[in-house]
Amino acid sequence: MKMLIDLSGGLIMGIGSLGPALAIGLIGSKALEAIGRNPESSDKIMINMLMAMSFAEAIAIYSFITVLLNLHM
Amino acid sequence: MHSNLLIKLCGFPFTNTVTTTIIVDIMVIILISGIKYKLNIIPNALQNVFELILIYFEDIIFKITNSKKQTRAISPWIFSLFLFLVISNLITKIPGLELLSIAIAARCIKCFKVSTSDLNVTFALSLIAIILTHFLSIKYIGLRNYCKKFINFKYFPILFFVGILELFNEITKIISFAFRLYGNMIAGEKILTTMYSICPFIIPIPFICLEFMISIMQSLIFVILTIVFMHNLTYI
Numbered sequence A: 001m002k003m004l005i006d007l008s009g010g011l012i013m014g015i016g017s018l019g020p021a022l023a024i025g026l027i028g029s030k031a032l033e034a035i036g037r038n039p040e041s042s043d044k045i046m047i048n049m050l051m052a053m054s055f056a057e058a059i060a061i062y063s064f065i066t067v068l069l070n071l072h073m
Numbered sequence B: 001m002h003s004n005l006l007i008k009l010c011g012f013p014f015t016n017t018v019t020t021t022i023i024v025d026i027m028v029i030i031l032i033s034g035i036k037y038k039l040n041i042i043p044n045a046l047q048n049v050f051e052l053i054l055i056y057f058e059d060i061i062f063k064i065t066n067s068k069k070q071t072r073a074i075s076p077w078i079f080s081l082f083l084f085l086v087i088s089n090l091i092t093k094i095p096g097l098e099l100l101s102i103a104i105a106a107r108c109i110k111c112f113k114v115s116t117s118d119l120n121v122t123f124a125l126s127l128i129a130i131i132l133t134h135f136l137s138i139k140y141i142g143l144r145n146y147c148k149k150f151i152n153f154k155y156f157p158i159l160f161f162v163g164i165l166e167l168f169n170e171i172t173k174i175i176s177f178a179f180r181l182y183g184n185m186i187a188g189e190k191i192l193t194t195m196y197s198i199c200p201f202i203i204p205i206p207f208i209c210l211e212f213m214i215s216i217m218q219s220l221i222f223v224i225l226t227i228v229f230m231h232n233l234t235y236i
Helices: A002-016 A018-037 A039-072 B016-037 B045-065 B068-093 B119-150 B156-198 B205-234
Strands: B005-009 B012-015 B101-104 B107-110
Touching (some): A002 A039, A039 B045, A039 B205, B005 B016, B005 B101, B016 B045, B016 B068, B016 B119, B045 B205, B068 B119, B119 B156
Antiparallel strands (some): B101 B107
8 A cells, every 4th residue: 555655645746747847838838939039028028937946846746745745644 | 744743732643734824924024024114215125135036926927817807806916925935835945944853753854844745735725726716806896797697698698508617627627736746845855855765965955956847947837826716807
């Protein structure tokens, strides 16, 4: 049982952080592209980029908290 | 969650995150009242720094909301939230502060721990932010327009259900706010602990730099999301 719990922690973290990692990479690349095309609007793009990134990152954080809860059960 | 108990005062558990929170509160009050006491047209160094931060935030808020009235309404709340967050995230990075510890029941317990790595603190902060959003909304656009944002009979089936979804969204906002900050801070703490246990000499330095960046970034993100939610509810 102990081994299963440990394994589940690793699996949750590994699979759960796959999507957010891709999402953050896509957001960053698109934002940089936009800034490259139109450097004057970099302030506005920066704020929106940070916001979108934090929304994507939240999913990875949820999986991390699930792992913590699992380990302390 | 999992902040360590120091003593019990009249039945209330007094944990090591509480001490940090109290110290941060005292620091913020002393800093701000000290600046207010020596307010001058020609600013001294400290006042200059704070004016810089204030102007930066007013700029961001103006860019998001595009109106002078909303900026004046929102900015004081935002600035105080940011000050508390950034100081409480950064205070344990002072060298030596985390080493202070006392022995209770044959266990070594730190006196100070990052206060935002306690779920209670982040939950309280997110509750404050969301309740404040609704309060400001009612104050600036009136109760009638406020209710219109959630209960709408215009194109009957569609906007009515959108309103119900918005109502649920308000509850999930609180949870996501709290978990985002808590998760980020506790993840940083775990990474640093692991790195220190692997090799305490040079290897943790880049992770400490990353931690600095993350703690400033997370307080900024918390504040920017609060601004956006406030803007969404305070325009008609």
